[in-house]
Amino acid sequence: xxxxxxxxxxxxxxxxxxxxxxxxxxxxxxxxxxxxxxxxxxxxxxxxxxxxxxxxxxxxxxxxxxxxxxxxxxxxxxxxxxxxxxxxxxxxxxxxxxxxxxxxxxxxxxxxxxxxxxxxxxxxxxxxxxxxxxxxxxxxxxxxxxxxxxxxxxxxxxxxxxxxxxxxxxxxxxxxxxxxxxxxxxxxxxxxxxxxxxxxxxxxxxxxxxxxxxxxxxxxxxxxxxxxxxxxxxxxxxxxxxxxxxxxxxxxxxxxxxxxxxxxxxxxxxxxxxxxxxxxxxxxxxxxxxxxxxxxxxxxxxxxxxxxxxxxxxxxxxxxxxxxxxxxxxxxxxxxxxxxxxxxxxxxxxxxxxxxxxxxxxxxxxxxxxxxxxxxxxxxxxxxxxxxxxxxxxxxxxxxxxxxxxxxxxxxxxxxxxxxxxxxxxxxxxxxxxxxxxxxxxxxxxxxxxxxxxxxxxxxxxxxxxxxxxxxxxxxxx
Ligand code: FRU
Numbered sequence: 001x002x003x004x005x006x007x008x009x010x011x012x013x014x015x016x017x018x019x020x021x022x023x024x025x026x027x028x029x030x031x032x033x034x035x036x037x038x039x040x041x042x043x044x045x046x047x048x049x050x051x052x053x054x055x056x057x058x059x060x061x062x063x064x065x066x067x068x069x070x071x072x073x074x075x076x077x078x079x080x081x082x083x084x085x086x087x088x089x090x091x092x093x094x095x096x097x098x099x100x101x102x103x104x105x106x107x108x109x110x111x112x113x114x115x116x117x118x119x120x121x122x123x124x125x126x127x128x129x130x131x132x133x134x135x136x137x138x139x140x141x142x143x144x145x146x147x148x149x150x151x152x153x154x155x156x157x158x159x160x161x162x163x164x165x166x167x168x169x170x171x172x173x174x175x176x177x178x179x180x181x182x183x184x185x186x187x188x189x190x191x192x193x194x195x196x197x198x199x200x201x202x203x204x205x206x207x208x209x210x211x212x213x214x215x216x217x218x219x220x221x222x223x224x225x226x227x228x229x230x231x232x233x234x235x236x237x238x239x240x241x242x243x244x245x246x247x248x249x250x251x252x253x254x255x256x257x258x259x260x261x262x263x264x265x266x267x268x269x270x271x272x273x274x275x276x277x278x279x280x281x282x283x284x285x286x287x288x289x290x291x292x293x294x295x296x297x298x299x300x301x302x303x304x305x306x307x308x309x310x311x312x313x314x315x316x317x318x319x320x321x322x323x324x325x326x327x328x329x330x331x332x333x334x335x336x337x338x339x340x341x342x343x344x345x346x347x348x349x350x351x352x353x354x355x356x357x358x359x360x361x362x363x364x365x366x367x368x369x370x371x372x373x374x375x376x377x378x379x380x381x382x383x384x385x386x387x388x389x390x391x392x393x394x395x396x397x398x399x400x401x402x403x404x405x406x407x408x409x410x411x412x413x414x415x416x417x418x419x420x421x422x423x424x425x426x427x428x429x430x431x432x433x434x435x436x437x438x439x440x441x442x443x444x445x446x447x448x449x450x451x452x453x454x455x456x457x458x459x460x461x462x463x464x465x466x467x468x469x470x471x472x473x474x475x476x477x478x
Pocket of ligand 1: 037038054065097098113159160213214275276
């Protein structure tokens with residue numbers, strides 16, 4: 001272990017002892033202490049799922065990026081491992097930025113962005129981002145192999161390599177900014193070291209962003225999905241309300257050919273907090289995604305408590321008959337379930353009904369009969385900080401949070417299709433909520449910061465009646 005890695009461990013041990021747990025997740029992956037952002041290097045290797053992540057072990061603020069590391073047998077119970085990478089080489093002296101992992105025979109290979117300035121760090125003109133390699137046999141200790149792709153001439157923002165194997169070659173997509181246009185660049189290699197420039201895979205049309213972060217390119221039911229996190233898209237009506245988005249383009253691609261897509265960028269999550277998702281394959285072939293459950297420049301009240309940031313639940317992707325991406329909790333999430341508590345009453349008229357008191361780790365399962373629910377608003381309320389409800393006038397499902405900070409107060413919502421039933425799986429953790437709608441049709445993920453005594457969950461129906469076909473909740477165990 002290098003000196004910097006040792007120092008990080010020592011610091012984390014001290015900071016971990018001082019965490020205030022009031023909002024620290026019960027079942028989402030968060031750093032032991034300090035700052036976390038994007039998931040990195042999600043991979044299954046040697047019998048374990050590995051999750052790395054952007055990490056600053058010395059502070060609750062973003063800083064020189066390290067790669068934090070955890071592993072799991074089931075994607076929901078995580079074991080922390082020593083910090084895997086620290087910014088300590090000439091190629092990554094200002095940070096080990098986001099990247100991915102692949103299994104190459106008996107070796108786990110991390111491919112990440114080395115972030116560095118040549119001269120003062122106050123201008124992008126001095127910024128260089130290069131792609132680097134680190135390898136490991138045991139999946140815990142990594143040997144740095146240095147830079148494998150230099151910054152292309154004229155570029156400065158060039159980061160977040162995602163590598164995959166196809167046929168007998170390795171491919172890599174990298175996000176880039178050319179003037180004010182977001183791009184995804186493509187590379188090919190036979191050995192993860194020598195990379196051949198294959199040109200531009202995709203590029204922003206006007207309005208689609210000045211920088212495309214964290215690209216990921218994979219096959220789903222015969223289609224190709226380009227998932228990425230654009231910076232600089234403007235809000236439109238109810239959509240793209242967060243500072244930055246994450247979403248996808250769908251199309252066709254074969255090695256050596258152009259990526260042909262329909263130009264329609266679709267957001268993956270309609271809540272306040274989901275960014276920089278990365279996908280990986282489970283050993284049984286499912287395409288699973290995890291994202292950062294937070295948003296740049298949004299207040300993070302947990303920083304007072306010694307930590308910041310967490311990852312979303314793992315989500316399985318599929319395509320429906322209309323080629324729309326579905327995203328539902330990975331099957332493994334049910335491993336968190338403890339006891340089930342059915343809700344006895346199935347019809348509410350102008351009333352509130354207590355479901356559970358003081359909830360900090362529950363999965364609520366609700367199936368509403370919309371035809372029998374003419375109430376103006378109906379759904380659930382948690383204390384004074386969260387409501388998730390159907391607004392029958394706008395025909396939308398709304399997530400409304402009221403944070404301790406006004407910047408955390410507001411709504412996100414999705415349009416509801418015609419239909420006589422609405423099924424919701426709602427995962428509440430100490431400072432997050434994830435709402436999965438109709439088995440993956442939509443998802444809303446947001447951070448919440450309940451104050452003491454504000455964790456009672458109630459069903460409600462205002463101005464009329466609402467009817468449930470099924471209702472209950474699972475207590476979730478660690
Ligand atoms: C996305 C991102 C990446 C970058 C990393 C730095 O959230 O900005 O583009 O590699 O975070 O921490």
